Amino acid sequence: MNSDPSHTSISALTREPIVRVSGVSLKYREIRALDDVTLDLSSGQIIGLIGPDGVGKSSLMALISGARQIQIGKIEVLGGDIADAGHRRKICSRIAFMPQGLGKNLYSTLSVYENVNFFGQLFGYSRDELNRRISVLLEKTGLEPFANRPAGKLSGGMKQKLGLCCALIHDPDLLILDEPTTGVDPLSRRQFWELIDRIRAERPLMSVLVATAYMEEAERFDWLVAMYDGRILDVGSPSYHMEKTGAPSLEEAFIKLMPEEIRDGHREIKIPRRSSDSAPVIIEAKDLTKHFGDFVAVDRVNFRIERAEIFGFLGSNGCGKTTTMKILTGLLPASEGQAWLFGQQVDAQDLETRRRVGYMSQGFSLYSELSVYQNLALHARLFQVPENEIPGRVSRMIERFGLQRAINSLPDSLPLGVRQRLSLAVALIHEPELLILDEPTSGVDPVARDHFWELLIKLSRVDNVTIFISTHFINEAQRCDRISLMHAGQVLVSDTPAAITEREGVSKLEEAFIGYLERATNSHYSDSDREADKNMMNLTPSLEDEADGRNQKSFWSLRLRRMLSLSRRESLELSRDPVSLTLAIFGSLILMFIMGYGISMDVEDLRFAVLDRDQTITSHNYLLNLVGSRYFIQRPELTDYEELDKRMESGELSVAIEIPPNFGRDLGRGIPVQIGVWVDGAMPQRAETVRSYIQGLHVQWLADRATHEQGSDVMNSSATVETRFRYNPDVKSIVSMVPGVIPILLLLIPAILTALSVVREKELGSIVNLYVTPVSRLEFLLGKQLPYLGLGMANFFMLVALATIVFRVPLKGSFLTLTIGALLYVSCSTAMGLLISTFTKSQVAAVFGTAVLTIMPAAQFSGMIDPVSSLQGGGAFIGKIYPTTYFLVISRGAFSKGLVFGDLYHMLGPLIIAIPVLFGLSVGLLRKQEK
């Protein structure tokens, strides 16, 4: 870093710009994110974008990296227009982009090594070269001991270092880091910047573009771009900004740069001294410990907090602050140790204590579907504020926290600062004596943060409310009466900020904190640091030398390798997600099982009863006819019509038969008689079958009787119809269902899983790796498809096994032809999943959308129930182009009809055509940039 500010500013102007932004504006629907931004950034420097959340820093970075599509204006990066896809392809291996959010572009179930390895493979290094690079980078960053830990289980600082490894694996010329240190402890932050410095020393021409909300950090950068509300306020070196505004620190300089109306009413925070009388202890923790499995989240923590004190917890993400607070509120039980609130031991069942505590969790938990007023009123009611006091209480809160204008708005429509005040109001609605605030100021701009602190100070000093607050902003810690520094579950020190600084013999609290952290992690970090320094000296040259070794392979083998590495990563991720994996493997088996038994068109075991008013041999003979049938089961006889009604209404009987008095006698005399039959029509399909059974049996009986008693064949018609039920001579439902269900299942589950795999990346943010790495859309989609194609085929074999072994449906035809058909068909179904994923944004939509879009046409128009030739109009058209139609013929042909390749090959053609069509559409619709 350059220490001479005047020199820096001159060089920034004279060097060749690496990025030229001119007249760029960006809108998300109605919200303006960037407003006519023009900016030149020169090479070989660290350039900082500073400003609070939501001012357009991330948008600008995404545009420069090529991850987001430009709407208005022009951006040139590394000597070409970034809007030009050809140029983007050419330069993407010279840019590295690390998006905002801890480990946002990493794969949380993959280990450290697997993550870096995946990114390296995308840039086409040979295995040896890649392994060498990975070990250099992991050593440099001190991540080597954690190479096998899943990325999701790393601390915030480690995640960011891993992100940096992944970004640096291909020696970029432009490194774009979006808030890389937000939520990271000061020591890790310092180590992060030292790492960047070392890398820059090694590669002096590399430019780094960084966004940050920490002004302390920005003081170290070469050049700063101050942004607010989508516009650039000013540009220049840190000292230039401070000189211009006459402010002693960059933080204050920035506040002064902000527009008048925002700053309105802002003044420097003054904290009245606490009266030094000893006050009662409100919170006491003694050896508080919490384990999650073998992970110790909180390790023997001790502290005491007195009434009306503002007590701060300072530490990085994941150091145990939140867990400690949750133990105190009774949300989590402590594994060991004890804690007292108001002198009573913390008890999760104790609802009385809860009434005296106000809690504000991370990320402002508000009901986003309820208005500001409803949120406040609901909380008042849940705290059992008497109903008649609620309106007064709520309006006092609204006035005190300046929420008058937002009273009927929904929380999501409010600016972050207002939402934060609402959240505090909600926590205070029941007038608690103790407030527990978990990182209440994250992401809020400095002016709103100061305003929030004014409210806190008033609560403490005027209303005597005890405040226990956690933060990772050092300047907020400075305002607390006392603070605890927390690291890796342990409290390192607990005292007033001044005393801590004094004891360490340094001038700033941050330095004191770093001192404590360094001692706490002594063996660990400094060793690896020293080691890393040594390694760098040795390895630097070779890292440079072989930088271009990656381009020697042929274009196609590179593409193939990239695709395979995507597939490998996808399989690894899938194998670590139990719910999806279970669904992938057993889902179709379970469904086939259900459908095999559930969709039965067999009608048997019908319960019938008789009202026999004749009771002669003839009537018994008639009934024998029914009893002998395998379709009917006889129930106790009926005695009258009332019973008949009742037993049919209850559903006990499907059929009731009445034989009239004198049936036998009349029949013998040739007097016409009538037998009454009632069939339960509640299930029409079944009733229809029952009717034909009864009619058939009746005709049979008549014919038998005629032949037997009269020796006549009058009942026989002039011609007979001989019915041959082919392929399934017993007309068993299961034989017909199973080969029909297989195509549906091989469509549904592979399509859903494939669609989910793409949409999940969209939702989690790792899709950005598609935007900014050399991966092409074709490689991305094929790489995604391959594992699910494999799974689909595994499913196919299991389904065939289930069908033949459990359901005993014989496979009469060619298994090979069926397998070839299945391979082509599963290619189609996974491609359909990809196609659907290109236009769905959320995973929920992907699940339900895919289910509806695949099942409907497959079940209704593809010949599963009614043959396609029965369909007309739109249905017939869908039936003719839908792949399921053709695989259904193959499946039924191979299973039931005993067909072989020669009979079925012309059904493969349409499937072969469908694959490139579906795939081409997916590639065409997938975006290589965010819109």
Added chain:
Amino acid sequence: MRIKNVYHLGVKEIRSLGRDPIMMALIVFAFTGAIFSAGKAVPETLQNAPIAIVDEDRSALSARIVGSFYPPHFLPPIIINHAEMDERMDRGLDTFALNVPPEFQRDVLAGRRPTIQLNVDATRMSQAFTGSGYIQSIVSQEVQDFVQRYREYYRPPVDLALRIRFNPNLNKTWFGSVMKIIDQVTMLAIVLTGAALIRERERGLIEHLLVMPVTPLEIMVSKIWSMGVVVLVSCALSLTLVVQGFLKVPIQGSVPLFLCGTGVYLFAATALGIFLGTMARSMPQLGLLVMLILLPLQMLSGGMTPRESMPEWVQFVMLGAPTTHFVILAQGVLYRGAGFNLVWPQFVYLGIIGMAFFSIALVRFRKAISTMV
């Protein structure tokens, strides 16, 4: 458990639901469009069945037979030759192939009782069985009409007075629309409660509730009653407005009795929703789980096909599912007009299963809630 908390939390659930356009759209569609299409889309048993005829006789009688197949039951027959028959059937083009032998008419008139061969593709269960019955009677009828002038008409000595109860015309709209309501009650009860839980959990609102003087039991009961009421009210509206009003399906029994049964059933179904909500980590996972749970409940409970045609062990296992008893209750009351004196056992079963589900879900919810914060 404080009733006031349960009430306020439940009101909050209903308000939240009201502001969720996707869920509202799902509820509205589930109880209008889906019911309507289920009522209308169920095809008649035999519709446009494809039939091919090999006419080796080419007589007046065979022409008469060919002419007797027409829509809506059959597609106009395709005349093919003997060689084509097998191939067309292998490719699934025809469900039926009728073979009229040479000299058929002459043999009929001579009283030699010739045989017509009917080939049926028995892998098409939906058409094969009823269709072959239709064809047999059509052919016999035609032959009989043809020979009537040569022989006297025979009258059978015993007449069969066959009546279909509850649904005399076997109108499938009646069946389809009411059964769909049952499906939708199950689906929404599970999805709404599961989603209500996951929505709170994803936004960290569960822990927010737990620092207030509110117990897990209160949280769970509030979700159950609020989502249960939403489903019950939409079900009642759908039954009266869509099914009775728009589709004009006559309901035999007492609608209030059915709704009481639905209320008891919802107790079990919403508890199941809570249970699944604690199992799934996110909404998409809930979606996948629901698919695996919902399908067996719908298909094996007897609402789609009769229970007695399932294997006995499946029937037995499904007695543990509340949906089975609800289907029995609904069919009894709505189709057959059964009163409480006939369906009270179902109320008892539903109550017992509901209590069991509720207790299991509560235990699971209490346990899972500590991992949610």
